[in-house]
Amino acid sequence: MPKNCSSQSLEDDVLKLARSVAEAGKQIGLPFNAVSADISSPLPMCDTAGRPFAETIFRWIDPSFEYWKDRMFALRSTLVHATRTCAEPFYYSRGKVMSWRRNEALIAATKPEQYAAANIGAAIISPVHLPGGSIGAVVWASDEKIDLSDTFAANAANLHALALRFVATYHDARDLGPQGPAVYLTRREIQCLKWAAAGKTDAEIATIMHISVPTVRFHITNSATKLGVAGKARAIQRASTLGYIGHE
Template sequence: MADGESGDLGPLLKALEHVRDTAEAVDIAKRVGAIIGLPYPSCIADYSDPLLTRTRDGKTYAELFGWSVDFREDWERNRLNLISPIANVCRYSTKPFIWRSKDVVSMMPAASGAKQRQWHLTPERHIAGGITIPVHMPLGRVSSMGWVAREEVRPFEEVLARYSIELRLVALLFLESVFDQRSEVNVPAPAMTAGDTGLSEREVECLSWVALGKTDSEIATIIERSVPTVRFHLENAMKKLNVHNRTQAAALAAQAGILGPMVQ
């Protein structure tokens, strides 16, 4: 625990709720890490992006959090977002979880030997493990906030048991500040949102089957309509979503959460 810090995250949560700039948010994240005994914060705003999350002036949050250049370069150069077991948990869960570096190394995909050797959060690089909080943001973006330790001074299970709720709130508020900062500079507005598409129930139904790989004739059989009727609904959906083909329409509607889960 840092000097002058109590074990209460409440005041930091309040401060983060009214944060004014990136530097202030980063400082709060570091202070949270000092209190819980995992002093290295990390955040990924979008796991589909191979680049680290950046501030409005182009600096990475990883740099501001104190991660060395070799860690930062490894993530981007080796596209570790594609093979990270931590990222995979975040894609399928919303629950905070503990990971230890010795276990993560053993979880790396067996078929990616070269990639496995490039993984950076290893015991050899003096990483013990950490706690990660998945955060699912609008338009299908999978994000996370976490704190990492070079040695397990205090059992991670004990930390998570005490601070689980507060860490979830810190992660959400921090990532909201990240997206607020990004929205102010050179980030285009989304093409549409779930509430403004005007898609009919039948159009959504047809798009759902397109997303599952069905052809027009197969969809016609499933919904007991003619092929021209299916095409009519899909063409209407494409116009409303302002896209040029059925695949784009299905992808955009799925991203916006209109179609529901494609994987059960």
């Protein structure tokens, strides 16, 4: 149960946002919802009593398909996999998956036949990429094969904002997000991690940056300590999720 007034307020916000998610779908002809706070976790989004929102607030096209109880669903579902490749809302309509722009990664990750097999006639999907690398998702769906192009154009931005608020507030209420103060890496630490991410050895990084090998190791070790992880590989992964290492 909530520990204080602040956490109680967050829980109240979570419930209000969950109801808003359901209502938003009904207003645009997409009355069925599937939600996840973290697609890497088999745990469903629940209220403080432990009841899944999928059983109390949301409903799905096939009542017998309890996806939130299927621990392998995230590994099999093309819909879930698509949220890993796309950080913007997208939609499934008339056998195709589209977004605001052509997204080759999204197209490649999608198997339209799986939507049909799940009796999804049309759907708008909003991935929620949060700091620390967590990915949540909110789905608004219909069992009817309808053209969603105009509906998506008119509502995607607001739905995406609602999905972000819902999932982020849930993370805050359950302390699921990154803990502790913000991490600040120095320019040298970032440079060392970037070269390490590119596959360079400590000796090669030292030559490139005109510093000694022990200094390279010092910067990498120091960055790992700041990031709260152990080892070079974890430091690279963590720094990447925080936006310190791009794809150059």
